[in-house]
Amino acid sequence: MTVLIPGMEFFVALAIYVIIFLVVTLSYNMVYGYMGIPDYGRALAAAGGGFLCGYLPGRLMAYILGIQGDYLEKVFLIVSDINTALKGDALLSVALLLLTILLGSLAAGILGLVVSIPILRNVRIFYLAISLLAIQTGFQTICYHWDPILRGEFGVPIPDPFIWVARYAPPGVSAGVMRGIAVVIASGVVLLLTAYYFTSVGKSPLGRLLKAVRDDEESAEALGRDVNKLFLKVMAVSYAFTGAAGVLFAYYQGFVVGTDFPKELWTFWPLAMVILGGLASNKGTVLGTIVFIALKRLIIFYKADLEPILPFSPVWLDGLLLGLFLILLLIYRPRGLVPERAELPFSKEEIEKIKKS
């Protein structure tokens, strides 16, 4: 039996998944790690961005390019025409990508505000977790069944803002790989912004306030902090970043259907990644994300090799490993691989100086 060695396509896909999920986990860490909100609705944020990507860019481009006809009925033809136009116009493609990311983030941010309403009612943490889980599933059910959004269970193709890069592919590099590299670059830029933002927040007084609220909500309230307002802000901002990841993922796939953002992949996996890395530890989150995504992609890659050996489909190993990993982590290493460190407002020397003075 020959074992396949991963090729260029594998590593490009791996890089895309790692980068996109890093955007998700870093933003998730702010909500769960720093603030302690059990956000079981994270998939909703990604779906918000992804579904907007399935709904808006095609219609917008058809309008701009003057393509006639019922959009949903002729969606494949219309998107093909749009792609032809985007192929020769890099500027238009980049503008479309940027606009969708912005609008996707906005849509996800609004969703974040809406689902946070139960927080204002001071519901118990478990109730909040269930309501977020339920709202997320309900949203996806509607998007899956309601034809006008994404053609119901058939889904819709999406215009490809990366299609123009194929002509710059060097010899020996396929158009698909070149497109993948372009997705890596675009996602990389979003990741840099995300990492910069959340690292800055983590180190700022706001980051310390979030941790204070997580550790003792009543004390923070007693000190005059509006905790509910803080919850809403954090949820909205965090959802907005995850929405951008949803947009990038949808563009990468080139097709969106209502089942594309399952809670296992977009809520539970990020949760496991954050716990593995360490709560409120951005470095840990990066490590946790890389480990989990690499493991997941390897299972998918070697699926065909494992299939004849096992009396079951290897796809179920995914959920089994996720569940077992999480359980073992929670029992034996609850602080993660890179445990949270105290964020000091000044350097240790400066603190000593202040103490002496």
Add this chain to the structure above:
Amino acid sequence: MVSPLLLRTIVFANVIAFMAMSATLTMAKTNVNNFAAATFGTIGIYITLTSTKVFGIGLYPSLLLCFIGGGIVGVATYLLLIKPLKTRGAKGGEIMIATLALDTALIALLNIYADFLNRVLKVMSRDFTLTPYDFNFLGVSGVFIVSSVMLIAVLTTLHLIYTRTSMGIALRAMGESPSLAECQGVDTERLCVVTWFLAGSLPAIAGGLFPVYWMSNPNVSVFIGITVFGASILGGFMTIYDAIAGSYIVAFAQVALVSYISSFVGSWILSYQFLAPLSVIVITLLTFPSGIYGLPWDRLWEKVKTLKGSNKGRK
């Protein structure tokens, strides 16, 4: 002749009630939010499938195996997951995530088992029903009779245990304050094991009944789970009586009400049936977060009595 829709709705309500009782018991007695309650039900589904198709045991006798098998899973969950977490001082949120992880692992294991049944034992293990194994009594399906009788029996037994035995009183004390109960000499460890046995066995019984009416597969708990939690939240997560009341309300909204509305607006609405428990969750959390249990029944009763009194006065 009883309407088939009504029968279906009541059986669904009974199934949900067993699962909601499980979620409520673990929450009220051991302070654990168990996300795997509905998946314990799926274990029951596969115990029944194996019993009937592989071992040739009848559908209803296999419910005994569901009770025992589900109970063992419940106890194992407590001993291998909940207890170690509590021993190391894990917070409620962490334990909740652990049950979510357990749920994910169990669903994967059930899928693996379903593949094994299908590939090795050649048993159809996905999207199956066990309708042919049911009986019919005077035009009423057996599952309606059995599920209703079992629900009443379980409710009566638990009621008697809670109100008439020292164990029931100890369970109530543990639900109020475990440390105080321990100080009074209550063996909380034993009570936790008993609670988790019930938390595993009750949904497993429900799971055993489920495939008689509905198509079953290893992922079925993903859909039922929200209904179960809708019922439990509506009930208030405190007593099994409220959990049953919540289950009936949610089941009637999800099955009977939506089917009734579909006769006016068309069958397309059936695809959105699932939104009924979701709406119940949202409405409950926004208007009366403590659920049926937390409603001011005393004041309501006083008002009713006052109204009755004033009506008599007028006469």
